[in-house]
Amino acid sequence: MxxxxxxxxxxxxxxxxxxxxxxxxxxxxxxxxxxxxxxxxxxxxxxxxxxxxxxxxxxxxxxxxxxxxxxxxxxPGLFDAVATSLRVAFLSTLIATTLGTLIALALVRYQFRGAGSANLLIFLPMATPEIVLGASLLTMFVSIGEPPFFPLSEFTILIAHIMFNISFVVVTVRARLAGLDRNLEEAAMDLGANEWTTFWKVTFPLILPGIVAAALLAFSLSIDDFVITNFTAGRTVTFPMFIWGSYRIGIPPQxxxxxxxxxxxxxxxxxxxxxxxxxxxxx
Amino acid sequence: MFLRRHRWIVPYALLTPGLLWLAAFYVWPAVQMFVSSFWSGSVERGFTFSLENWTTYPDALDRYSTQFQRSVLYAGAATILTFMIAYPLAYAIAFRGGRLKNLLLFLVVAPFFTSFLLRTISWKIILGDDGLVFGPLKTLGFVDDSFRVLATPIAVISGITYNFLPFMVLPIYVSLEKGDQRLGEAAEDLYAGPWRPGGTIAGAIASGLLFALLGVAFGYSVPIMAAAGAVIGAVAGTLFLSEGFIRVTLPLSLPGVFAGSLLVFIPALGDYVNAALLGNPGTNMIGNVIQSRFLVNNDYPTASALSFILMVAILVAVAIYARLLGTESLTEGRRL
Structure with a gap:
């Protein structure tokens, strides 16, 4: 037993x-x-x-x-390609981070009519395959058919990169903002700071890591983007376009x-x- | 102060510039693409719009149904493969990561720090007919000299699997990490033991199928491979699949699995880079057709119709998903 x-x-x-x-x-x-x-x-x-x-x-x-x-x-051409990529990545990061941070502030800090539709509009570009984003921009640029949109140029690449980067910036900054202790801002206001001062002295420093993370993400997405750039570049060559173009004849070790x-x-x-x-x- | 009296304006003022950009360069192009699918004509002579051109849709579907099916097949296979590779990895990082957790997570996303195209071309070198993997295998006589992976569906699927793997690991990791690990331990304290005979059976079936597929791919005898796989899977399933995992941990991590599946499946469905670099004309996906219709043939109506179909199909799938599970879990995995 x-x-x-x-x-x-x-x-x-x-x-x-x-x-x-x-x-x-x-x-x-x-x-x-x-x-x-x-x-x-x-x-x-x-x-x-x-x-x-x-x-x-x-x-x-x-x-x-x-x-x-x-x-x-x-x-030949590699330096120009890398320079173009850096230029587009820098400008698109700057603009998309600014626009995206403003949107994130509005979405987290305010309650307003239409917030649902705004969320949807931000979510959709991330749920659409890149090829569709690129192709639809191409048809729009072609149907406008006039400068500065057509012929395609570095400017049209920039437009596209800002577009797909905005959503990623919003999502990243929003996450940081949502985790923020609102008491800190209220304490500042109680101590006599107005909204403007509170934002720059309290809120902004606290969400800065989120903004920096968003900017880094936007920069890396932009500098490595091939699919959307392929549709919006025309004759402009970025670094990924250079790789694609030299693929058939052989990619130089550089x-x-x-x-x-x-x-x-x-x-x-x-x-x-x-x-x-x-x-x-x-x- | 104007702003103080009209506080309701503030959120709209913050939203307007960014949302206008998205309206002008996401919504309007999508509408324009739909309009373009009703065009007829050519780039040289100009395009004209007519509703009578609705036949572009059935024509395009008819002509390219093979590529559509192939895209769904490849993207589906890659999604299943990324899940099988990612789950144990995410599990190990979340529960056994210890001090190395952050380093391991960094290593998972490290491929994103190199060029997408260069990574894919690397696989061409690795999987090449006499490359890193098959060169030695052929010398040793494990595989036949005429055997090749490059320019086959396997190469395309493995390229997609590799390129989108981090999108599967991260959401699964997040959902495992967020869930309470003690729940699994509590289950064990409450006598949740090894999962028998379920673990044995599940392991045998899953691994038998996987080995059979490998047998098909590499030209080995399928029944022998399947039997060997079933035995290995049965042993592994008996040893490793506990009831606590099947009944507690796995269900808790399902939101991450669903999010990861969409984050892999959507880009995989529209991908044309892997098929172009690693495949052959017989492995062309719908993305390759859209790309060449637009950029090589200038056949805007057909290309627009195809991309519109692709967009609608994916948005419908996402809408069903969002209705079932909410959009928060979708964006979670991409938040890095």
Whole structure:
């Protein structure tokens, strides 16, 4: 009787502990494999930036060289493409972040008629496939048929990038605003600050991390956008358009150098912001 | 003060510039695209609008139904694959991440810091006929010399799977993290043990199917692969699927799974980059047709009709989804 009870109590305990042990190591192994899978293409991009291909096809490993890192813009057109991308990304980030932050303030801080429709209008561009966004802008530009909308130019790319960035900025800033303690603003008002002063001295500094995050997101979405740009660029060449254009004749390794540099700069910025946040959290 | 007396104006004043931009460059273009689908003519001679051109729609659907079906198939397959890869990863980060949690999350989104096109082209190098993966496998004799993945549906689907994987991991992670982890532990304290025989059966079926698909893809014997997969799945299911997970944790994370599925499925459905770079003309999706109709053939009416159909199909799906689960959970995953 006691022996039966003892084995009955012991059996599940044993299987549970075996399961826990396996669970720990199998899951750990899985995470390592998954991260390796995610990193693999990035490693390949970096690897082929130091490859020395024969001719223009940079698809097979041949020999190590640092030549392309020493002349990252040694391909005609690449510098202009990167410069165009940076210009569009900078301007679209600036404008979209401003417009989007204003919308987020209105949506979180005020109750008004039509808030539902405003939310819907902000949500829709994020739920529409990029190809439809690009294609519909193209048909509109073509049907207008006059400058500055047609022929397509850097200006039409900018219009498109601001459009798709606004929604992402609203969502990011809104999240930060929603988590904000309203008592802080009310305290400022109680102490005699007017709305304008309260906004700039209390609200704005508090939501600034959200605005910076939104701007970084907008910048990275803009600089890497290909699909919408493909429809609104005309003859203008951005960095992704340069990659697409040189794909058939062979992508020069300098493109991999720029791609790797963008990755390193982005990782560096994230690392910096983490250090910065830790320091301000400690202070 | 004007503003103090008319406070109701403030929110509208804040909204107007941004919403006008969206109205002018999202709503109006969408309307214009619908109008363009009733055009006839050409770029050189100009387009004329006539309601009689409604036949563009049935014609386009008829001519490109294969590509539409293919898009749904590829996007669906990629969504299922991203779920299968993402769930254990999100689970591990949320519950076993510990101090590495933030670093792991960063690594999940790290691919977004490199160019989308370059990432996709990397897969061309990796999956190439004598590339990183199949070169060694062929030398060792594991796969036949004539075997290839590049320029097949598998290459397109794996490209889509890789490119949109973070969109699946993040919402699942958020929903797991937000849910109370103690609920799963409480279930175990209340004697929720291993899930038997459900875990064995579910594991055997899921892994058997997966291995059978791999068998089809790589040209191995399907019954042998399926049987091997079923055995492995049965063992894994018996060992790892607990009742606490099936009855508590998994249902709690379903909103994240739904959000992730849409965030992967929508862009995958309209994608043409993966099919263009990794596939062949036989793997063209509806995005490739729209792209070439617009930018190569200048066939604006057909292209507009196709994009309009694509947009309506997706918005209907999203509307049903939003009605069921709310829009908040949709935007959650993209908030980074």
């Amino acid at each position: 006691t022996a039966v009870a003892a084995t009955a109590a012991k059996a599940p305990a044993l299987s549970v502990s075996v399961r826990r042990l396996l669970d720990r190591y199998v899951l750990r192994l899985y995470v390592i494999l998954a991260v390796a899978y995610l990193m693999l293409p990035i490693v390949v991009i970096a690897l082929f930036s130091v490859n020395d291909p024969i001719g223009r096809s940079n698809f097979a490993w041949r020999a190590f060289t640092l030549d392309h890192w020493l002349s990252p813009f040694g391909v 493109v991999n150098v720029i791609g790797t540099l963008i990755f390193l700069i982005a990782v560096g910025l994230v690392a910096l912001s983490v250090v910065f946040q830790r320091r301000s959290a400690r202070a």
